[in-house]
Amino acid sequence: MADHSHDCFYVTRPEMFYPFVFTDIMGLQKNTEGGAGVGDIKLAMKGHVKDGYKFRGECPLSEDDRDYNEGPTLNDKVHVLVCVICASTVNILSDEIIRKMRDVRLAASDMGIPQMAILTHIDEACPEVKADIRNVYKSSYLKEQMEKVTVSLGIPLYCIFPVKNYHSEIHIDDNIDTLILSALKQMIYFGEDFVNNLKTC
Template sequence: MAHRQDKTSLAQIEKEDYLQYAYDYQPDNKDVEHLRILLHGPNGSGKSSFINSVETSLRNRMSGQALVGVGQDSFTIKYETHKIQKMKPGTFYPFVFNDIMGLERCENKGICVDDIKLAMKGHMKDGYVFNPQSPFTSADAHYNSSPTINDQTHVLVSVVSSSTVSIMSDEIMNKMRDVRRAARDLGIPQMAILTKIDEACPEVQSDLRKVNKSKFVKNQIEKLSAALGIPLNCIFPVKNYHSEICKDDQIETLILMALRQMIDFGEDFVNNIVETFEG
């Protein structure tokens, strides 16, 4: 029993360290109001749930700011910027998340790849409703013709479910690689989160502390790395809050570990920008 309590205490200490890091963070670049983190990936991979899990971890209460659906169709239909309240109303953490419609294998379903590219460049305003049959253009009322450094994406995060890595279609993989190449050309740093590790691995489901020792999770990370070309040390396995009604230190340690990498990557990127971004 004492051994279990020691491990729980270690998880709490790790979580508190990550929480403090996020709380203390402020961009060094004074032109930057906040880091913009764009999540993309297949429909149902857990993008919105990850945003809620981050907010739950940081605000010390269950959160559902990003609406989450259950089923085959993408529940996210609008381009939205999610801010996380810090201490009191009107104060926010200096990083935001952009949630977008999921990718699907068919050309007339899911988000258009070109829409993601324009969003990364900062041309898409909040409130734009994605249309799988009609790509976003400069004629749309939500088109930002003069994006600033604060409008563009600073970190691109690929979100993939561990239960679908092995069965993801070539069409979706090609779309994700296309997005990654566009981000590369813009100099945007990239990483990935592997979600639903508990659903795909019984060992991890029984004890989340075993995630780093799980051969299954390790194998899925390697498969995702090979498929998308993302370095192994830039892929973070996580479990989003899903059915839980109480907070969990183990869940939040993994979530906050991934968040810290996003902050570090974004900070490095904006510090390397000499001139204001021009789209």
């Protein structure tokens, strides 16, 4: 997506409710004319980017822009940074893309924002997993891709979550959902820790 948009979801457990929002932005690209700019992503993490802002890599947001939020609240700020990477493209990520992703991740670290990665389309990347999604943690190929993400971006293995995308299925699959919900649960835990740490400072 090319804009800064929100999708709201509610996760519940007995006597506890977790409202959370996905802020989806367009991905990083090699050139400056396409994709989201690193500077704009940093501003978004700080809460300075309003909903609906159209990311323009060649024309970053300025303080004079009507989409610039001068007084961000805690709700405007990013609580968890999630890098979404296709499992079949890990090997072909350019040095420029990796540099940009590391730049964003290091900025998040300076802000105290926890980070995680989601490895998508794992069934398309690994025939063993395509045959049976339950082989996800037995696949040496996927383990190798996750290790490459760790080395390239500095995200620990325990913060990288492989998931299978729904695309041709017509029924809900518990095995697919288990992987997705595992990633969502960790997002909630990381976000809760971030907010609690800010409140105690």
